[in-house]
Amino acid sequence: MSSMYGSIESNSPPSSIKILVLGGNGFVGSHVCKEALAQGFSVASLSRSGRPSIKELWADEVEWYKGNLLEPESLKDAMRDATSVISCVGGFGSPSYMCTLNGTANVNAVQAAAENGVKRFVYISAASFGVIDYCIQGYYDGQRATEAEIKKRFADAEYSSSECEWLHLELKAHDSLLATLENAFARVILRPGFPAHTVPSHLRLMLPKSQRYGRSSETEPLKAEEAGRETSRSTAKILVLGGNGFVGSHVCKEALAQGLSVSSLSRSGKPSTRESWAEKVEWHKGNLLEPESLRDAMSDATAVVSCVGGFGSPSHMRTLNGTANVNAVQVASEQGVQRFAYVSAASFGVIDYFLQGYYDGQRVTEAAISSRFPNGGVILRPGYIYGKSESIIFAPFEKVLQYAEPLRRIPLIGPVFSPPVSVFKVAKVIVKGVTDPTFSPGVVDLYSIIRLGKEL
Numbered sequence: 461m462s463s464m465y466g467s468i469e470s471n472s473p474p475s476s477i478k479i480l481v482l483g484g485n486g487f488v489g490s491h492v493c494k495e496a497l498a499q500g501f502s503v504a505s506l507s508r509s510g511r512p513s514i515k516e517l518w519a520d521e522v523e524w525y526k527g528n529l530l531e532p533e534s535l536k537d538a539m540r541d542a543t544s545v546i547s548c549v550g551g552f553g554s555p556s557y558m559c560t561l562n563g564t565a566n567v568n569a570v571q572a573a574a575e576n577g578v579k580r581f582v583y584i585s586a587a588s589f590g591v592i593d594y595c596i597q598g599y600y601d602g603q604r605a606t607e608a609e610i611k612k613r614f615a616d617a618e619y620s621s622s623e624c625e626w627l628h629l630e631l632k633a634h635d636s637l638l639a640t641l642e643n644a645f646a647r648v649i650l651r652p653g654f655p656a657h658t659v660p661s662h663l664r665l666m667l668p669k670s671q672r673y674g675r676s677s678e679t680e681p682l683k684a685e686e687a688g689r690e691t692s693r694s695t696a697k698i699l700v701l702g703g704n705g706f707v708g709s710h711v712c713k714e715a716l717a718q719g720l721s722v723s724s725l726s727r728s729g730k731p732s733t734r735e736s737w738a739e740k741v742e743w744h745k746g747n748l749l750e751p752e753s754l755r756d757a758m759s760d761a762t763a764v765v766s767c768v769g770g771f772g773s774p775s776h777m778r779t780l781n782g783t784a785n786v787n788a789v790q791v792a793s794e795q796g797v798q799r800f801a802y803v804s805a806a807s808f809g810v811i812d813y814f815l816q817g818y819y820d821g822q823r824v825t826e827a828a829i830s831s832r833f834p835n836g837g838v839i840l841r842p843g844y845i846y847g848k849s850e851s852i853i854f855a856p857f858e859k860v861l862q863y864a865e866p867l868r869r870i871p872l873i874g875p876v877f878s879p880p881v882s883v884f885k886v887a888k889v890i891v892k893g894v895t896d897p898t899f900s901p902g903v904v905d906l907y908s909i910i911r912l913g914k915e916l
């Protein structure tokens with residue numbers, strides 16, 4: 461069975477199994493939809509807003525329903541011919557809101573599914589965090605109520621069997637999809653509080669193959685023949701977008717220190733510094749919001765590193781971190797650039813809500829990189845980046861917090877424990893990422909930046 465999103469190893473005919481994803485337009489739900497489509501299933505989604513803003517191609521293949529889990533009548537149409545339901549609906553808020561959303565709403569869904577003859581119900585719950593549970597009581601109370609309802613209604617659900625071999629194959633694939641999801645989520649559940657907009661490396665397995673940044677395993681280098689096609693270090697030319705900024709200037713310095721040819725593009729061009737490194741960089745003036753102004757600088761670049769981004773009003777952040785960088789990704793891929801690295805940022809949990817445009821923009825850029833540079837896109841997600849003058853304050857925190865990864869997983873407050881990272885490490889990792897053919901494309905999280913930065 462195959463589809464434009466990927467394939468599974470079976471010659472079965474088009475799917476008669478329909479998976480209804482509740483909240484298929486959300487972070488987890490959209491990945492569930494993509495994975496189910498990749499495996500050739502028929503997919504529907506139900507949420508209050510339907511398909512408001514998803515422009516990606518996969519969404520054309522989903523049947524979108526509008527409905528509210530708190531209004532059971534609104535679920536019936538979508539449930540009617542669903543074989544399985546996967547609920548990705550839930551969230552935080554006041555205690556009573558959490559109880560209603562995680563509990564009542566999902567309980568309604570479980571009941572409607574059972575009444576409509578749905579055969580399987582998968583629910584994305586969360587692991588307990590001991591005493592911390594008391595701070596978000598409604599969240600866990602609601603989830604446990606939903607789990608109890610699932611146990612009650614779907615205790616001995618069996619698949620209908622069929623004599624048709626292809627249906628048998630489909631059911632097997634269906635089983636394996638559910639197992640994949642259950643396993644993946646079992647791991648997510650062990651990591652509650654996972655950043656709302658990030659795709660942890662283990663979840664990349666759930667993305668369509670074409671969107672897994674090419675190689676999902678960090679231990680899997682490019683094959684010899686592919687590596688041969690990559691530019692050798694002596695002919696590599698790196699274009700740093702924002703090479704006069706804080707991170708960008710360190711990337712320029714690191715690349716020069718490694719003997720690479722370096723150019724930079726930004727609106728103001730050459731910075732006023734008198735430091736000698738700046739004389740060795742080829743400075744271009746250009747604006748990422750005017751794609752034509754990038755073509756000259758990109759024409760002979762083998763790799764591009766974007767250090768463009770920043771804060772401001774929500775729409776400015778969306779434009780600068782998103783639109784501007786997406787333009788750069790597009791021009792780079794049209795100009796035949798081989799590798800594209802981007803300095804994104806790690807999520808800061810609840811704080812993300814106050815910086816929505818910043819993260820929205822970054823995730824849009826990341827998606828563009830994964831689709832345009834599936835084999836050569838490197839995305840760094842550092843937390844706070846400190847420079848030499850701040851190292852006396854931040855270096856000790858980096859040292860201690862790098863070993864405290866489990867603390868970062870605590871819901872809501874966990875991200876406070878994110879280790880800061882030195883700009884020198886960020887620069888080293890990014891230069892390695894665009895020059896070493898064995899460096900795996902994909903997301904490099906803050907702990908990996910610290911670890912790799914130490915090794916280099």
Ligand SMILES: NC(=O)c1ccc[n+]([C@@H]2O[C@H](COP(=O)([O-])OP(=O)(O)OC[C@H]3O[C@@H](n4cnc5c(N)ncnc54)[C@H](OP(=O)(O)O)[C@@H]3O)[C@@H](O)[C@H]2O)c1
Pocket residue numbers: 701702703704705706707708725726727728729746747748749766767768769770780784803804805806842843844845846
């Ligand atoms: N600093 C941190 O602690 C930290 C932490 C996590 C992630 N990050 C990420 O790391 C990246 C770099 O941050 P930074 O601290 O180095 O920022 P920065 O010092 O403000 O540098 C931004 C650079 O982007 C250029 N730029 C801005 N708008 C542009 C446009 N429209 N076209 C072309 N160039 C443009 C600026 O130069 P011109 O003004 O001359 O155009 C400047 O060189 C950002 O994506 C940021 O989100 C930073």
